[in-house]
Amino acid sequence: MLAMNYRGPYRVRAQHKAEPAIEHPNDAIVRVTRSCICGSDLHLYHGMVPDTRIGSTFGHEFIGVVEEIGPSVQNLKVGDHVLVPFNIFCGTCYFCQRELYSNCHNTNSEATAVGGIYGYSHTAGGYDGGQAEYVRVPMADVGPTVIPPDLDPDDAVLLTDALPTGYQAAEMGDIEEGDTVVIFGAGPIGIFAAKSAWLFGAGRVIVVDHLEYRLNFVKTYAQCEVVNFKEVRDMAIHIKKMTDGLGADVCIDCVGCEAVGNAMQSLTGRYMKLQSGAATVLHWCINCVRKGGVVSIVGVYGPTFNAIPIGNAVNKGLTLRMNQASVKRHLPRLIEHIQAGRIDPKQIITHRVPLEEVADAYHLFSSKLDDCIKTVLIPPRTASATAAVPV
């Protein structure tokens, strides 16, 4: 089968490899019909995540058709069109019993902080991802959700990570009616966090980024205020001026370890790897939020350490909340929102690319070329039915 193949930092190619097989009685094999490149895939692509092995296939946002099921699978049948949450989870461990599916203790041998994630290095369990024609889906009885017939596949694929992560970012912010919410990052997660902040009753939503085309998009799509940090001398002063000197009630980090905006953070975090990526946005969040406010973090950071002003967080009495999204928990409500027309996720898709062109798709997304916001990869067998355009 054709699959994305990681060859080293900034190098990927489409290459044939063996089709996956049932390895556990509760596995399923899914024929992928769409997969996305996620912003967090770029951390792998840039070589930022430890234990990312050559030959790995990325892709934790995908939907597809069940082709084969293991002998113990009862909740799925061959032919079901399913969306597959990016978390691989067992449903029975201590953490799954508390609905912390992203922290499942039974699906990732190589690390304890996070559970298994499709195509996200051996630090997240060593599973191949969905940027391929076929993918092994473990714990098929608990992870996948059959796509409702009235749900557009483009909406469904965004329910596997991007939309639930943005929604959970807002949820963790504990937004109260009328709150001012500042969201750092106008990528897909930040866009959905902005949209979700309104659902939770925010009074003001301000999105911060430096890419004008993304700020223009989010301004229209999420009806929010925008700030280009390249035009701001000091982020904390700017946000405080916008909020009567108090600071925002909630700050949300939707950027993670590859933030730009602070030369020292970029040098030590992104280039010298002296810390787990640049903590620029964490710094901004802590210093822009009001005393007693909430900082919500869904941006991805590496496993070692970061330089953040934790003393300020203590002195301001902040609440810091963070986690990978527990996708399955959010699906019923988010499907309701889509069906009710409150959110139209597929609008953020800017590029549809054949899987064969995966290297160009990664470069396009990584370098923010051609006003790219979200890229969908179409495998060969699906390409004839959908409009995939070489980049």
Add this chain to the structure above:
Amino acid sequence: MDQAVQSKQAGHDRSRYAHIDGWGADLDRRNCPAYPMERTPPRLENPPTHAPEQQPVKVKVFHSTERSDITPIFGSTVPPSGISGRLRAWAFRYSENNVFHWLLLLLADRVNMMEGIGGDLRRGHMPNLFREMGGRAELKHNPVGFARKVAIASVVVGVGCYFFSRRSRRID
């Protein structure tokens, strides 16, 4: 009352948000199916009744020293091999709490990259770095940037060749 507090309270008027699709739909989050954030038992349809059985171990799989053994479910893709595999084995002697564990894994990744190029050449496949690094997309969507990168690379290679040739002449 503090002016900032007055200003915040004055801004609270629901009619201001009438133009925003879905504003406040999840304001009372107790009505949301996902409330609260953590709940036991989990809200799964047909939840599993027992822990998953052990997946057969057919390839080398490392496990964190913070665990007693391999997890019931694991990924079996790209098992460790070569020098990078030995570095990874070394890394897994240290806990995730030890930064040495992570630095060794990053080192193994870089070694693995070189092993990948070696493996390609052994199979008679010359890696197409231009294509693998998305050169076609760069050329199409950022031709000026592409030209700049080519110019910088040419200067670097040219300067390198110049100094190398001078050094070779001195040795002769």
